Amino acid sequence: MSKKKLQFLNKLELFYRNFGNEWTLDEIIVNKEHHGYYLNFLKDLEKQNIVKIDSERNTFTIIDLSTKYLSKE
Numbered sequence: 001m002s003k004k005k006l007q008f009l010n011k012l013e014l015f016y017r018n019f020g021n022e023w024t025l026d027e028i029i030v031n032k033e034h035h036g037y038y039l040n041f042l043k044d045l046e047k048q049n050i051v052k053i054d055s056e057r058n059t060f061t062i063i064d065l066s067t068k069y070l071s072k073e
Contacts, residue, residue: 004034005041012051013065021062 011028029038042060045051052061 016062016065022059024059
């Protein structure tokens with residue numbers, strides 16, 4: 001797994017454990033140029049049942065995020 005994806009997962013875990021499970025990408029990422037990259041990554045995470053994307057509200061909900069995912073790939 002790329003360093004960028006691992007850092008994103010670490011950030012998701014921090015936000016999830018401390019602040020709740022519903023977020024927008026704009027709340028998580030700093031560099032807006034990477035929005036598409038992380039959106040595609042979120043779609044991959046949705047396939048693994050880690051997040052659920054709500055396209056209508058432009059949010060995603062973290063369903064199951066544990067450190068076991070940090071070691072995958």
